[in-house]
Amino acid sequence: NAGVMQNPRHLVRRRGQEARLRCSPMKGHSHVYWYRQLPEEGLKFMVYLQKENIIDESGMPKERFSAEFPKEGPSILRIQQVVRGDSAAYFCASSPMSPSTDGTYEQYFGPGTRLTVT
Amino acid sequence: AQKITQTQPGMFVQEKEAVTLDCTYDTSDPSYGLFWYKQPSSGEMIFLIYQGSYDQQNATEGRYSLNFQKARKSANLVISASQLGDSAMYFCAMREYGNKLVFGAGTILRVKS
Numbered sequence: 001n002a003g004v005m006q007n008p009r010h011l012v013r014r015r016g017q018e019a020r021l022r023c024s025p026m027k028g029h030s031h032v033y034w035y036r037q038l039p040e041e042g043l044k045f046m047v048y049l050q051k052e053n054i055i056d057e058s059g060m061p062k063e064r065f066s067a068e069f070p071k072e073g074p075s076i077l078r079i080q081q082v083v084r085g086d087s088a089a090y091f092c093a094s095s096p097m098s099p100s101t102d103g104t105y106e107q108y109f110g111p112g113t114r115l116t117v118t
Numbered sequence: 119a120q121k122i123t124q125t126q127p128g129m130f131v132q133e134k135e136a137v138t139l140d141c142t143y144d145t146s147d148p149s150y151g152l153f154w155y156k157q158p159s160s161g162e163m164i165f166l167i168y169q170g171s172y173d174q175q176n177a178t179e180g181r182y183s184l185n186f187q188k189a190r191k192s193a194n195l196v197i198s199a200s201q202l203g204d205s206a207m208y209f210c211a212m213r214e215y216g217n218k219l220v221f222g223a224g225t226i227l228r229v230k231s
Binding site: 031033035041042043044045048056059089091093095106107108109110111112114 | 122153155161162163164165168209211217218219220221222223224
């Protein structure tokens with residue numbers, strides 16, 4: 001059973017370009033979360049999506065950032081007109097629709113995409 | 119206000135000894151979950167252990183145990199019999215108000231041989 005997949009693993013963009021980060025959740029998982037980790041910091045929640053719905057985008061910057069999780073295909077985190085401050089590791093996590101028997105919605109993390117803006 | 123506080127930026131432990139990584143949290147939600155993740159130098163996030171707010175017993179997973187003190191709002195991770203491969207960054211996280219996780223700043227653990 002494949003885990004959460006993210007691609008690319010490393011992405012280099014020049015200032016002003018667009019970055020597209022992809023996340024394929026674990027099989028059977030319908031919830032996707034995106035987190036950002038700036039250098040030397042912990043992960044910060046960005047957005048929580050279910051298929052075709054944004055549930056919570058309270059952590060998303062108001063401009064240039066968008067996310068989607070279409071009915072078919074991976075979840076996409078899109079950053080338009082990237083700036084140097086966008087350089088970070090972006091992690092995707094997925095969880096099943098129902099909690100585990102102990103009540104937890106355990107989130108399984110992908111390996112992350114390291115974005116470098118030059 | 120900080121939701122998750124990890125006061126130890128870095129820790130050293132001798133191989134085969136036990137080590138405790140501190141985590142305190144702040145929430146008004148009566149239903150919450152506490153997680154610990156390990157992040158080795160390769161960068162992936164590895165789930166270690168989970169404690170639910172209503173769990174009566176402390177969680178254990180192999181060499182990992184969670185010292186949950188609800189009244190003090192602390193959820194310290196105890197690693198027994200440390201191994202060199204335990205050297206990594208460790209993050210405490212809390213789930214509240216839905217499914218998103220709030221992470222602490224992390225503690226770097228170095229295991230000495």
